[in-house]
Amino acid sequence: QVQLVESGGGLVQPGGSLRLSCKPSGSIFSVGAWGWYRQAPGNPREYVTDITSEGRTKYADSVKGRFIISRDNAKNTVYLQMNTLEPEDTAVYYCKAQIFRTRADSVGNRYLEVWGQGTLVTVSS
Secondary structure, three states: OOEEEEEOOEEEOOOOOEEEEEEEEOOOOEEEEEEEEEEOOOOOOEEEEEEOOOOOEEEOOOOOOOEEEEEEOOOOEEEEEEOOOOHHHOEEEEEEEEEEOOHHHHHOOOOEEEEEOOEEEEEOO
16 A cells, blocks of 8 residues: 655744655655645645646645646656745645556556655744
């Protein structure tokens, strides 16, 4: 069973920065698209950003210009650089990945959609 392991969350002051990372545990062939989502207390989970296998990125308006998503295909890892953080960014952040377990799965575009367990980001003075 493939799982995603996130790290990098924590407490930061307004205006500060954090970098989250996410990678699969266990052996896989590759990752297609990656995404980051977040859920603030009392709110539904919302989209933050995603990056395709070709490196194309999209962002929610609320984070555009402050957050940067990137990926390291050799390490099967995705990063979320969060700058100029605001109290409104406080949430549990989740990564999501399209996992290709084997080369045959990749050729056939058969992937598992896997979510991370979430990492808490708190922006407060």
